[in-house]
Amino acid sequence: MSASDPYELLISLGLAVAQIYRPNPCQEQACAELLATLDGSSLASDVVRPAIDDALRQAEDSMKRTAALMQKMRALRNRSVTINRLPSELLADIFWRISSPTVIARLISLTHVCTHWRAVALDDARLWATVWIECDPESDTLQTSCVPRMTEYLRRSRSHPLFVNIGHLPQSSMLACIETLQAHLHRIQTFWLQTETVDQMLHCLTRLRTAAVRLEDLRLEVDPFESDDSDSEASSVSPFQSHACDLFGGHTPLLRSLYLSEVSNLSIPTTLRNLRHFTLVRQTMPITHMDAFLDVLEIALVLRPCP
Structure with missing residues (x-):
C-alpha cells in the first residue's frame, strides 16, 4: 500500500481488522454443536487426542497472531499520546527530574508504562x-x-x-x-x-x-x-x-x-x-x-x- 492520507490508512486498518476479526455467530454455533455432539467416553483416546490437539494448535496460533497485532496497535496508540510525541531527550529529562534515588519503585515503574517509555528510560544511562x-x-x-x-x-x-x-x-x-x-x-x-x-x-x-x-x-x-x-x-x-x-x-x-x-x-x-x-x-x-x-x-x- 502506497503512502497516503494517515486518516485514510486508519480507516483501511479498521476495515481490515473488522473483516478478519468480526464475530461469526454461525461458525461459533457450529463449533459448539459439534463439541456437544461428540462424546469423548465413546471414542478411543488415540482418535480424539490428535484431532483435538490439532484444533487447539490452530486456535492458539490464531490467538498469538491476534495478540501480536493487538500489541502493535496499542504501541501505535501510545505513540500518538501527546507526551510520547516529545523528543526522547526531553522525555528522558522529565524522567530524571521526577525520579528519586530513595524511592526505587518510582524509576522502575516508568519502565513498565509502555514500550516507548521503557526504551527511553533504558537508553539514558544517567537515570541509573x-x-x-x-x-x-x-x-x-x-x-x-x-x-x-x-x-x-x-x-x-x-x-x-x-x-x-x-x-x-x-x-x-x-x-x-x-x-x-x-x-x-x-x-x-x-x-x-x-x-x-x-x-x-x-x-x-x-x-x-x-x-x-x-x-x-x-x-x-x-x-x-x-x-x-x-x-x-x-x-x-x-x-x-x-x-x-x-x-x-x-x-x-x-x-x-x-x-x-x-x-x-x-x-x-x-x-x-x-x-x-x-x-x-x-x-x-x-x-x-x-x-x-x-x-x-x-x-x-x-x-x-x-x-
Missing part, C-alpha cells in the same frame, strides 16, 4: 547512575535484592559517573555490594558509606584498593546510634589507623569533599591537594595525633567553609 542501597532495619526485602539491583543499575548506567550510597545493611550484604563495585570504582564520582560499627567499616575499606580517579565526594560514617554495646570496644579503633593510605590505592586526585565520622586516628594520603571541604564528626582524636590533622590542612591548600 545513582545507586542508592539502603533498607529498613525491620524488613529484609532489600537485603536479599541489593546485589542484583546494584548489578542491574551498574549495567544500565554503562560508563556514566556514579553516585553510590550504601548504608543500613548487614555486613554480608554490604561486603557483597562492595565486591560488586570493584570493577566500577574508576567511575565513582560520589561515594557514601554508612556502617553500624567501625569494625564493619574497616572490613569494607580494606576491600577498596582500586584507584578512584573520578571520586570527588567521599563520606564515611559510623552511626553510633545503631551500634550494639558489644561493639563499643571495636568502635574505639579508627579504620584509618593503618589502612587509610591503601584506600582507593591512595589515588583520589579529584577528591574535593571528605566527611569522616567516629575517627580516632588519621593517616591521610598526600593526594588531597584539591580538597575543598573536610569534615570531622564525633571524632575522638587524641592530642598526640593532631600532627596528622595539621598535615591535612597543610596539604589541602584550598579548603573552604562548608555551605
